[in-house]
Amino acid sequence: MNTNRRDFLTLTGLTSLSLALPRSLRANTTPPHVLVIGGGFGGATVAKYLKLWGGNIDVTLIDRDASHYACILSNLVVTGAIPISRIQLGYGNLKTKRGVNIVQGEALSVDPASKEVTVKIGNDFFAYAFDKLVLSPGIDFINPAGNYNSDLTPHAWKAGPQTLLLKNQLAAMAKKQTFVMTIPKSPYRCPPGPYERACSVADYLKRKKSGAKIIVLDANASIQAEPINFGNAFTKTYKDVLTYIPNAAVSEVDSSTKTIVTSQGTFKGAVLNVIPNQRAGQIVANAGLVNDPTGKWALVNPLNYASTLYPDIHILGDSQGTGQPKSGHMANSQAKVCADAIIRGFSGEAPDPSPVTSSACFSPITSKTASWLTASFQYDPVTKAMKRVEPSFAEAPRPTSDGMEQMFHWADNIFADSFS
Ligand SMILES: Cc1cc2nc3c(=O)[nH]c(=O)nc-3n(C[C@H](O)[C@H](O)[C@H](O)COP(=O)(O)OP(=O)(O)OC[C@H]3O[C@@H](n4cnc5c(N)ncnc54)[C@H](O)[C@@H]3O)c2cc1C
Known part of the structure; x- marks a missing residue:
């Protein structure tokens, strides 16, 4: 394996060796480095909000693709109602507006002890050091x-x-x-x-x-x-x-x-x-973090989305196993809880003790009408789990043309909140 930190620095446009070294080997004044794997709804949102709320934190977002295709609205691409460009989301705003380091590469493995991730970029392999790691790789399949x-x-x-x-x-x-x-x-x-x-x-x-x-x-x-x-x-x-x-x-x-x-x-x-x-994304399995009773998902503390196995590795979105629905809106919501907790943690503060997450899904029912589904969850200190807030759990009374219009506004908002 060719682990070349100088090339890594050149590729990411970083100007010092600091991000490649574990925090314990860096000067105290060096900002902490959060590495995010997976630039979908969970990963893009956590990267954005770490920069927006966190100030002096270095954030690197790694995705295998140069841009993300949202699954949201993708059934309308299947029927030809909208072009695929409508669901293509780039990383340009996260880079220029938010200051996130964007890297295109495939994360292959995680070493929790040395706090390094091995990433394949082109035909080369690089070691990325982290103080905190966030994994939001979505799902992988159990092939029939x-x-x-x-x-x-x-x-x-x-x-x-x-x-x-x-x-x-x-x-x-x-x-x-x-x-x-x-x-x-x-x-x-x-x-x-x-x-x-x-x-x-x-x-x-x-x-x-x-x-x-x-x-x-x-x-x-x-x-x-x-x-x-x-x-x-x-x-x-x-x-x-x-x-x-x-x-x-x-x-x-x-x-x-x-x-x-x-x-x-x-x-x-x-x-x-x-x-x-389906099961958690492969990198979560490669990191040894799949530990729920079904052997498919990663157990996390819902106060900060830290793995129950390694406190410096956080898992968000579809890969986590808190029982909350696997949706883009939910991944976005969890990412904000996680970003807030990481930022507080860098200042020695405890996470918010009563986080709330929420999700909405709009569904086209005909070519002219759509319905919706909503759910919110609140932390329950007794069970230490996220509990559904029952009045928030609802479906549209019926599909309507207004629902179809609201669906596009909602999608544009969640796209912008996650990627801009
Ligand atoms: C047809 C359909 C309709 C949907 N409609 C809705 C809806 O109306 N509302 C809603 O909220 N949700 C909807 N969803 C669900 C939503 O798309 C997912 O729940 C959401 O994308 C999960 O976010 P995530 O961050 O976990 O994963 P993703 O958004 O899938 O992001 C994962 C990213 O990680 C990258 N990645 C994975 N592994 C690696 C690796 N090893 N190295 C580098 N990069 C890696 C991938 O390239 C990808 O960009 C829909 C899904 C489908 C299939």
Whole structure:
């Protein structure tokens, strides 16, 4: 492995060796260095707010991609309602307006003892030292058994090329053909998201591919979010085109023949959209931080999102296992709690003892209407866990055209709050 600190400094545009050294080896006046892995909703927000609220803190944000494609609104890219450029979010504002060091590279491993992360940039490897590390890498997949290949049967559950692949496959469907999709076992990224996709695709098929059908194979026993609005959509609005099958656990996928075997039977489609079961991003597993009872997510202290294993490593967003929903809005909310706690910690202060987080998801139900879902959580000192605030847990009374308009305003706000 080529660990070259001088090259690392050149690449990040840093002017001194200080950030590459652990704090214990640096002068007391050197600002602390927070390294953030993953520039999605959790990572971009924590980087921004560390600079905005923290003053003299060096913040480096590392993402494998040059820009981030938001999953939010991505079902509308699949149906061709909006272009993919609408969900492409760059890091320029975080760099120029906020002073975050932006690095494009793949984080491979974390050494909690020496407080270093190994990052692959191009064909070279670099060691990045940190005082505090924040991991917000989103999800990775537990691939189904069989001959599964997401290049043939896309998940489109990480936005970007996969979104365009599914869009093209949908557009190429002939009339009277069948679109088959799966819904993973909970918990997964964006509880209403798969049902939203089913509605968006059903609406598209009704308008553009006469006689075509969609089969929705849900690994869960029932609809996992907005049961009234999605239930009405499935049984009324789309009753002629959509078949919903609960308790359909996937046992095998053959992507080459677009065939799927489930506990409810075998299905074949012109398009097969398999959204596999999910777990914390691979770097969290590589760091040895997956420690919840299911073996999929990272346990953290919800007062500061520090790992229960290493207090200087924080885990946010979809990868954490506090039981809060895995949404972009929630990742943004957790990132602010985390940034505030890290800043307080550098001054020797305790974190806010009663943090609140919140989330909203808007879901297109037809091409002209959308519904919404909201939830807030508050720290419960007795259980030391985040507890849902019941009055805040609600779904829209019905999908409306106003909801569709509000959805775009809400998305623009969360994009700006996280990336600008
Ligand atoms: C179809 C769909 C619709 C959705 N709609 C909504 C909605 O309406 N509202 C809502 O709030 N949420 C919505 N979500 C959920 C939301 O997109 C996720 O919950 C959110 O993106 C999670 O944020 P995160 O920071 O955990 O991960 P991400 O935002 O996915 O960011 C992870 C980043 O980490 C990078 N990365 C990962 N590993 C590494 C590594 N080893 N090295 C370098 N970089 C790495 C990735 O490139 C990525 O940029 C939706 C999701 C889907 C799929």
